[in-house]
Amino acid sequence: MVEPVSIASLWALPFMQRALLGGLLTGALGGLLGSVAVLRQLSFFSDALGHAALLGIVLAILLGLNPTLVLIPFAVLFALVVSALVRRSQLPADALLNIVYSSSLAVAVLALSFVQEAKGSLQQLLFGDILGVSWLELGLLALLLLITLAYGAHSRRAQILLTLDESLALSRGVAVPLHRLLFVVLLAVVVAIAIKAVGVLLISGFVVIPACASRLVSRNFNGYVGLSAALGGCGGVLGLFGSAAFNLPSGPSVVVVQLLIFLLALLLAMGSRKGKPAPGASPG
Amino acid sequence: MAEMILTVEDLTVRREGVNAVEEVSFSLAPQTDTALVGPNGAGKSSLVKALLGLIPHQGGSVQLLGQRLGPQGQLPPAVRAQVAYMPQSFAVPPRFPLSVAEFVALGWDGPRRPRGAVAEALAKVTASALAERLLSELSGGEIQRVLLAFCLVRPRRLLVLDEAQAGLDAQGAERFYLLLQELRRREGLTILQVSHDLEMVRRSCDRVLCLNRRLRCSGPPAHALSPAQLELVYGKGYVPYHHHHH
Known part of the structure; x- marks a missing residue:
């Protein structure tokens, strides 16, 4: 059994400070963007992008470049190509995403088998290495959080209306195609930056779980988005403390904490619904 | 004569390669309530979307509150602010x-x-x-x-409703129409509504436009909803749909 380490001694370590800050920023960003992604039914998009990003990482290793800097254009390209394919092929989006995601994952794993130095780091790529997050990555995460907050405040009305009803949004002057695309590109960039910390397999959990937990208990939109970001950030910090204290992998620890938060929200929602009439039961 | 709220001339709208609406012309006078009726697939929703600039039109012209729509349906924000739209099947x-x-x-x-x-x-x-x-x-x-x-x-001047009463029971639809009439009087609204409920249209609208890709007839309900005209729009053997009022 691993000896638990005291929180104070962990906080004194510089890499731990970076990791906690990384967990907080990644979690808050995931919660913030996830709140809209879940309503727009883009949960699978973040999952597919996460898996496809492995190909971007392998490309970076083969080219000898910083994976984070390669992943950003890779993710944006992925978002644009998939959006165009969904629009033009008229195939169901989930089927199309599955094709892109499984094929890029397959190519990435094949390419990885040729890269000697990356063989040992496959697990880190899959499950993340938040303890190894750099100041550059932290700076990018902070910048992205600011951009997301600014864009979210600017496009709040547009995102809600286009999610509810495209015709209604157009009738009120919302530039629907532009806002659809901008959101997907922003989501892609966040996923690309967060991959290092969270890992390919778990990134969608960061986007989807806090948002779903918040949706279960929220009674208005601003509260929903704020709570989703807060739950994401808390899950990130608590998960990392748990990970460091018990020497467990960081990405999975965060996702397990987020799952516990989700289950708590589910219990609260089920409790508050008892005795209430079913939706739409009141007279018209 | 007061300036028309909406003037449509020879409007043609293509959807997925076929003409959904063909050479339709009509106008809406201020504070009138006009119903747009026709069978499923007649182009009613395409017509109202093109009028509001939500989809482009391929021929003819639309003048809304004195401003002409561009071919892509661009509507000046000042005009858009005076027009409201209730979409079909809002879920x-x-x-x-x-x-x-x-x-x-x-x-x-x-x-x-x-x-x-x-x-x-x-x-x-x-x-x-x-x-x-x-x-x-x-x-x-x-x-x-x-x-x-x-x-x-x-405040708006034109309200466009696309089957607003769909999904409501007879009493709900009746209450909704009464509310709409009251708002029309109080707010001075001009209303254009797509409807399948011909009984309600007969009782509450000033004017009816019968569409089946082209405008087949128009006029006051007593004329436009006569059996002969309905047959012209809906085809032979048409049985008018109406709610069962309790």
């Missing part, structure tokens, strides 16, 4: 985290929303009690009233 996903008051506020498309505008809009449609409810918890009739509040949160 809110379960647990969509948006309160009624938040939703109605989104209907305001000006620089600054005056304090009290949302409460006033909800009061107009007798939905003040719903302000804090989730949009997804409302019944069909409540949703329609709240959509009306969304549309009328700021």
Whole structure:
């Protein structure tokens, strides 16, 4: 059994400070963007992008470049190509995403088998290495959080209306195609930056779980988005403390904490619904 | 004669390679209530979307509140602000985290929303009690009233409804029409509504446009909804649809 380490001694370590800050920023960003992604039914998009990003990482290793800097254009390209394919092929989006995601994952794993130095780091790529997050990555995460907050405040009305009803949004002057695309590109960039910390397999959990937990208990939109970001950030910090204290992998620890938060929200929602009439039961 | 709210001349709209609407011409006088009727697939929704600039049109012209729409449907913001649209089959996903008051506020498309505008809009449609409810918890009739509040949160001149009464029972549809008539009088609205409920159209609208890709007939309900005209629009053997009023 691993000896638990005291929180104070962990906080004194510089890499731990970076990791906690990384967990907080990644979690808050995931919660913030996830709140809209879940309503727009883009949960699978973040999952597919996460898996496809492995190909971007392998490309970076083969080219000898910083994976984070390669992943950003890779993710944006992925978002644009998939959006165009969904629009033009008229195939169901989930089927199309599955094709892109499984094929890029397959190519990435094949390419990885040729890269000697990356063989040992496959697990880190899959499950993340938040303890190894750099100041550059932290700076990018902070910048992205600011951009997301600014864009979210600017496009709040547009995102809600286009999610509810495209015709209604157009009738009120919302530039629907532009806002659809901008959101997907922003989501892609966040996923690309967060991959290092969270890992390919778990990134969608960061986007989807806090948002779903918040949706279960929220009674208005601003509260929903704020709570989703807060739950994401808390899950990130608590998960990392748990990970460091018990020497467990960081990405999975965060996702397990987020799952516990989700289950708590589910219990609260089920409790508050008892005795209430079913939706739409009141007279018209 | 007062300036027309809407003037449409020889409008043609293509959807997926075929003409959904062909060479349609009509105009709407201020403060009138006009129904657009026709069978499924007649091009009613395409026509109203093209009028509002939501989809492009391929021929003819649309003049809305004195401004001509561009071919891609571009509408100047000042004109758009005076027009409201209630879409067909507006459905809110379960647990969509948006309160009624938040939703109605989104209907305001000006620089600054005056304090009290949302409460006033909800009061107009007798939905003040719903302000804090989730949009997804409302019944069909409540949703329609709240959509009306969304549309009328700021003063409008033209209200376009695409089958607003669909999904409502007979009593709900009746209440909705009465509310619409009251708002029309009080707000000085011009209304254009797509409807399948010909009985209601007969009782409440001033004028009917019968569409089946082309405009087949138009005029007051007594003329446009006569059996001979209905057969012209809906084809032989047409049985008019109407709610069973209890």
